Amino acid sequence: MDVIVCVKQIPDPADPGEINPETKTLKRDVKLILDESDSYGVEYALQLVESAGGGSVTLVSMAPNNETSGLRTALAMGAESAMLISDDALQGSDALSTAKTLAAAIGRSNPDLVMAATESSDGYTGTVPEQIAALLDLPSVTFAKEITVGDGALTVKRQTEAGYDVVECPLPAVVSVTAGVVEPRYPSFKGIMAAKNKPVEELSCADLGIEPTAVGWAGGGQEILDIVEAPKREAGEKIEDEGDAHERIVAFLDELKVL
Numbered sequence: 001m002d003v004i005v006c007v008k009q010i011p012d013p014a015d016p017g018e019i020n021p022e023t024k025t026l027k028r029d030v031k032l033i034l035d036e037s038d039s040y041g042v043e044y045a046l047q048l049v050e051s052a053g054g055g056s057v058t059l060v061s062m063a064p065n066n067e068t069s070g071l072r073t074a075l076a077m078g079a080e081s082a083m084l085i086s087d088d089a090l091q092g093s094d095a096l097s098t099a100k101t102l103a104a105a106i107g108r109s110n111p112d113l114v115m116a117a118t119e120s121s122d123g124y125t126g127t128v129p130e131q132i133a134a135l136l137d138l139p140s141v142t143f144a145k146e147i148t149v150g151d152g153a154l155t156v157k158r159q160t161e162a163g164y165d166v167v168e169c170p171l172p173a174v175v176s177v178t179a180g181v182v183e184p185r186y187p188s189f190k191g192i193m194a195a196k197n198k199p200v201e202e203l204s205c206a207d208l209g210i211e212p213t214a215v216g217w218a219g220g221g222q223e224i225l226d227i228v229e230a231p232k233r234e235a236g237e238k239i240e241d242e243g244d245a246h247e248r249i250v251a252f253l254d255e256l257k258v259l
């Protein structure tokens with residue numbers, strides 16, 4: 001079973017860097033790390049290939065400055081190889097341009113399955129995997145919490161607000177997994193050393209037949225008009241028990257629609 005996993009490399013959330021005031025985008029000329037959201041996709045892909053008894057896990061990432069730090073972490077977990085698309089023309093790419101670029105790289109081979117996270121930790125539009133599926137004309141299953149591979153088809157438990165739906169879909173397909181579906185393995189020392197020599201294919205727009213004007217600032221269908229600081233978290237409501245605390249807590253949870 002051959003799986004391609006989309007892996008976004010992001011600025012470390014513990015030290016997220018600055019916003020470029022002119023472009024209103026996050027400065028990404030810092031060391032980028034593997035987005036934790038994508039460590040679940042990598043882990044799940046490794047487990048699927050292990051239980052299929054053979055196959056490969058290939059990573060694909062679009063990132064500036066030929067950045068491979070996050071890819072090396074995923075290679076150290078056990079993926080075999082990676083594709084990295086890095087090109088100045090991609091600066092300013094919106095989610096659709098990102099999907100077009102990733103789809104062009106993925107479309108050069110015929111994987112059984114393409115995996116991604118439901119949403120990234122920095123951009124979190126939660127749209128890239130579905131756009132990749134549409135561009136490659138593949139079925140798309142979102143919010144997967146459990147995947148079972150059968151004969152040419154997948155059965156997926158798909159997270160919903162009330163529980164989960166069971167969805168069946170033919171392979172090949174694009175599946176986005178939710179955070180926490182599996183416990184991502186820690187790269188071993190042996191894995192870290194092996195990752196240094198694993199192949200990372202560096203690709204440009206020209207290599208993928210992408211016109212530079214179709215992506216980046218030139219090709220964007222979206223414009224960032226303004227950015228504002230996230231509102232500070234407000235103090236919660238304290239409920240003093242005067243004999244009716246349980247009723248007030250139930251009413252509060254009911255209002256939040258979590259009951």
Ligand SMILES: Cc1cc2nc3c(=O)[nH]c(=O)nc-3n(C[C@H](O)[C@H](O)[C@H](O)COP(=O)(O)OP(=O)(O)OC[C@H]3O[C@@H](n4cnc5c(N)ncnc54)[C@H](O)[C@@H]3O)c2cc1C
Nearest residue numbers: 007062092094095098116117119120123124125126127128
């Ligand atoms: C007008 C505009 C300009 C922008 N300019 C820039 C810019 O110059 N530089 C910049 O870094 N960002 C820029 N962004 C943000 C950038 O478009 C998004 O971060 C990116 O398109 C991915 O969207 P997302 O993070 O919301 O993905 P989501 O849809 O939330 O991601 C879901 C999953 O898709 C996969 N995925 C998403 N992105 C990638 C990737 N790059 N490589 C591999 N897998 C991926 C991962 O598995 C990820 O977990 C810009 C956005 C807009 C609207």
